[in-house]
Amino acid sequence: MNTDDVDALVESARRGDRTAFTKLFRAHRSMITALVFRMLGPTGDLEDVVQEVFIQIHKSLPDFRGQAKFTTWAHRVAVNVVLMHRRRARSRPVLVDEEAGGHEPDAGLLPDQDLSRQRRIRAFYRLLDKLSDKKRAVFVLHELEGMAPADIATEVDCPVLTVRTRLFYARRELAQMMRDEPALAGLLAELELAAEGQEQAADTGEPARTALGRDGRSDP
Amino acid sequence: MTERESHDNIELRPSSEFAARAVRHVVAEVLATPPPELDWARLERRFLEHVETERVAQLRQPPASLGALFGFVAAAAAVVLFVLGARGPAATPAAATSGRIVNGATLPVVDDALGAHAHLAASLAPGSALESGDTAKRFVLPGIAAFTLAPGSRVVVRRTGEPYVLELAFGKVAAEVVPRHDADAIVEAFVVESGGTRVAVHGTVFSVARSPERVEVEVTEGVVAVGPAGYRGDTTGNLLAAPMRATFAARDARLVEVHAPPHVGTPMTTTPSQDPASTAAAPSALGIAQLAETAPEREVHTEATSKQAPKATDRGTRSDADAQPGQGVAGADAAGTPADRGEPHPAGPIAMSVADATGAMVSCLRRATANAAEASLSVSVSSQITVTLDGDEKVATIQFVPPLRPEIQGQCAGQLFGRTVAGAGSSFVIPFSNR
Numbered sequence: 001m002n003t004d005d006v007d008a009l010v011e012s013a014r015r016g017d018r019t020a021f022t023k024l025f026r027a028h029r030s031m032i033t034a035l036v037f038r039m040l041g042p043t044g045d046l047e048d049v050v051q052e053v054f055i056q057i058h059k060s061l062p063d064f065r066g067q068a069k070f071t072t073w074a075h076r077v078a079v080n081v082v083l084m085h086r087r088r089a090r091s092r093p094v095l096v097d098e099e100a101g102g103h104e105p106d107a108g109l110l111p112d113q114d115l116s117r118q119r120r121i122r123a124f125y126r127l128l129d130k131l132s133d134k135k136r137a138v139f140v141l142h143e144l145e146g147m148a149p150a151d152i153a154t155e156v157d158c159p160v161l162t163v164r165t166r167l168f169y170a171r172r173e174l175a176q177m178m179r180d181e182p183a184l185a186g187l188l189a190e191l192e193l194a195a196e197g198q199e200q201a202a203d204t205g206e207p208a209r210t211a212l213g214r215d216g217r218s219d220p
Numbered sequence: 221m222t223e224r225e226s227h228d229n230i231e232l233r234p235s236s237e238f239a240a241r242a243v244r245h246v247v248a249e250v251l252a253t254p255p256p257e258l259d260w261a262r263l264e265r266r267f268l269e270h271v272e273t274e275r276v277a278q279l280r281q282p283p284a285s286l287g288a289l290f291g292f293v294a295a296a297a298a299v300v301l302f303v304l305g306a307r308g309p310a311a312t313p314a315a316a317t318s319g320r321i322v323n324g325a326t327l328p329v330v331d332d333a334l335g336a337h338a339h340l341a342a343s344l345a346p347g348s349a350l351e352s353g354d355t356a357k358r359f360v361l362p363g364i365a366a367f368t369l370a371p372g373s374r375v376v377v378r379r380t381g382e383p384y385v386l387e388l389a390f391g392k393v394a395a396e397v398v399p400r401h402d403a404d405a406i407v408e409a410f411v412v413e414s415g416g417t418r419v420a421v422h423g424t425v426f427s428v429a430r431s432p433e434r435v436e437v438e439v440t441e442g443v444v445a446v447g448p449a450g451y452r453g454d455t456t457g458n459l460l461a462a463p464m465r466a467t468f469a470a471r472d473a474r475l476v477e478v479h480a481p482p483h484v485g486t487p488m489t490t491t492p493s494q495d496p497a498s499t500a501a502a503p504s505a506l507g508i509a510q511l512a513e514t515a516p517e518r519e520v521h522t523e524a525t526s527k528q529a530p531k532a533t534d535r536g537t538r539s540d541a542d543a544q545p546g547q548g549v550a551g552a553d554a555a556g557t558p559a560d561r562g563e564p565h566p567a568g569p570i571a572m573s574v575a576d577a578t579g580a581m582v583s584c585l586r587r588a589t590a591n592a593a594e595a596s597l598s599v600s601v602s603s604q605i606t607v608t609l610d611g612d613e614k615v616a617t618i619q620f621v622p623p624l625r626p627e628i629q630g631q632c633a634g635q636l637f638g639r640t641v642a643g644a645g646s647s648f649v650i651p652f653s654n655r
Contacts, residue, residue, distance in 0.1 A: 018271065025264060037255035047258050054267050059274075059346060063378075084381040117249050124246045143247050175239030184242060191238045191245070 001027045006070050014061050021061075025054055028071065032078050038144040039082045039137075041125030042118075049085050053078045076155050079141070083133060116183070123183035127174055138163050139170040274347065330360060338366055341377075349376045352391070367395035385411040434476065438465040446473055458608075458617040464637065466617065475608070478616040571613070571640040578650045581605060584632035585624075589654045605650040613640050 006027070012020035029050070036049050057077050064073055128136050137156055141147045142163075147155070149163045156163070178184045327339035338360035341350070350359065352369035360366040364384050369375065373391020377384075386393070437446050439460045446458050446468055458475055460466055467477040572580070589601040603620050610616040618633040641648070 016275075018268070021271070022264065022268065025267065026260075029258075029260060029263070033258060034255050038250065046256065047263060050258065051263055051267055051270075055270055056346070058267075058271055060378075080381075087381060117253075120246050121250055121253060124250065144250060171240065171243065174243050175236055178239050178242055184246065187245060188238055188242045191241050195238070 003069065007066075010061070010064065010066075010070050013058075014064070021058060024057075024070075028074055029054075031071070032074065035075065035078050035145065036082055039079070039140050040086075041128065042122055045085065045089075049082060052085065053081045056081050079137070079155055083137060086133060119183040120187060123181040127177045127181060127184070130177060131170055131173060135166045135170040135173070138166045139174070142167055327359075344377045344380070346377055346379055349374060349389075365395050367393050369393055379411075383411045433470055435468045435470045435473075436465065437468065439463065446475075458619050460617065464616075475617060478608075478610045571642040574641060574644045574648050577607065577615075577636055577639070577641045577644075577648075580635055581607075581632055581650050582652055584635060585628065585652050586654055588628045588632060589624075600654060602653040605652060606647060607636065607641070607644075607650065608647040609641060609644060613642055613644070615639050615641060 006024070009020045009024050009027075013024055032053050033046070033050050036053065037046055040046065040049065053074075057074055060077060064070070068076075128139070131139065134156070138149075138152055141152045141155065142149065149160050149167070152163045153160045178188055327341060327343075329337050330340050338358040341359040341361055344350075350357070350369060351374040352371055354371055356368055356370050358366065358368045361384055367375075367386075370392035373393060374389040375393055376387045376389060378387050379385035437460060446460060446466070458466070458468075465479040466475060467479070468475055585601070585603075601624065603622055603624055606619040606621070607615055608617045608619075615636045615638060618629075618636060620629050620633075623629065
């Protein structure tokens with residue numbers, strides 16, 4: 001769907017055209033879902049939050065003045081809804097299995113690598129949850145959404161320098177917390193062993209054996 | 221380096237590189253993991269049902285009376301709003317039964333921080349409307365703000381959470397906002413938006429009066445920035461420092477007139493812990509009668525307002541000291557004039573030259589944005605300051621593009637407001653950079 005089509009749909013939707021908004025919903029649902037998923041992590045709230053995003057988009061549409069692309073604006077609405085959802089969630093009782101998203105994959109069916117990867121991802125989001133909301137937001141938007149600091153600054157309403165500072169501290173805190181997460185401490189140990197193996201190979205001239213080669217992903 | 225720092229560095233150095241690699245590795249895994257496929261049909265159905273429910277509820281509301289609205293941001297302290305002029309048919313008490321309009325009667329009553337009875341508004345969802353009817357109604361959002369709707373007033377909750385956003389439809393609202401700051405940035409906790417004009421409040425007491433085409437802003441304490449609405453968090457536009465009254469075009473916040481300083485009645489402080497009686501009285505002291513009693517107005521047309529939206533690059537140059545919360549604003553020099561010390565100037569007709577005004581502003585900004593000697597991070601600040609003058613060559617408005625931290629703007633602009641600058645015409649520009 002090109003920009004002109006989106007603009008026309010937005011204009012119709014602002015006038016109350018339900019069909020137009022349904023088309024906007026279908027055109028942007030994947031983008032919004034991917035964003036919410038990356039910001040929240042594996043969680044059972046994904047569908048509820050995605051719905052909340054579109055409800056908020058619908059309510060805020062009269063305020064959309066075209067000062068940015070609709071996609072950019074919708075992205076910003078989604079970020080704000082996720083941040084508000086996380087704040088509300090902090091006041092709720094924590095469920096014991098909430099971190100698994102209410103569903104633990106059957107270890108008997110999944111390959112070891114996939115299971116390890118899912119555990120690492122869940123552990124990583126647990127670490128992200130320990131960051132402040134502000135640091136977490138800029139880290140997710142930069143590292144997972146690929147947004148530039150200047151765009152993040154616009155999205156979260158703060159100076160670019162503040163974004164960069166928060167990013168720096170977020171990365172440092174995550175690195176420091178990794179050893180306390182068993183699933184990630186194992187990854188750390190693998191990387192250190194792989195580095196040692198490469199050093200030994202360099203000394204002896206033999207090919208290095210890396211523990212991370214099995215999934216085809218080479219260590220940067 | 222202290223022994224402790226040395227120990228920490230020794231402990232972290234060998235593993236920090238691997239930890240950073242591990243973070244990047246997991247990030248790559250996250251990016252490679254697609255989100256689960258949702259039941260789109262069910263999601264769409266639930267969403268459209270919600271939209272339909274909202275639409276039916278909205279049809280039961282009385283028709284909206286005012287199209288254009290007025291916007292401002294209250295980052296701290298007290299905010300007083302007047303919206304006068306055109307309004308549609310009065311809302312009927314039956315509107316309270318629509319489910320979307322609450323007249324306060326159905327909300328629990330609590331004692332707010334000032335000891336006044338107030339309706340607890342924390343549970344209202346976006347889209348809820350509050351209307352006061354024939355008597356004033358007071359509402360409280362614990363930890364955020366308390367606000368009073370004057371009789372015949374209406375606001376709509378547009379957003380809950382941070383910031384909490386109200387839309388003023390018609391009437392008057394006076395609010396006391398709990399000041400909030402954190403180590404990273406000044407927090408905007410409470411916002412009132414309305415149409416094409418936006419006023420940003422920074423520890424300020426001010427009032428806004430509205431006619432169909434114009435918005436009058438009266439500042440009785442502190443500094444207010446008035447600019448176009450729609451740019452959340454930005455404080456572009458014109459700065460007005462107390463005492464000051466100016467008129468703007470409601471549609472686009474273009475400065476139209478600068479008036480004589482208003483007569484200030486009962487002073488209002490900017491702290492929430494204020495006698496509720498004086499807080500309630502102050503809005504009426506700044507009401508229609510006082511606006512009508514001010515000095516005859518002079519037509520002064522300026523082009524000071526920037527209509528251009530601040531771009532991301534503007535924020536890139538707005539590299540102020542927010543990342544260094546410990547850096548205070550310098551400037552309590554005992555020597556020199558009050559302007560040198562960054563203090564409000566004593567009232568007086570003594571004229572400055574453009575060079576004097578430029579020097580005073582630049583000196584103040586340099587002191588306020590100076591990097592601490594021991595800082596490991598150097599902050600560069602740049603801004604272009606446009607100063608407009610009224611017919612008597614007195615400083616009327618000051619605009620910072622890009623905007624700086626509000627307290628810096630307030631402090632440095634405050635020393636020029638009301639001063640006479642000779643030989644500058646209607647405006648002049650002061651470029652500033654602390655590099």
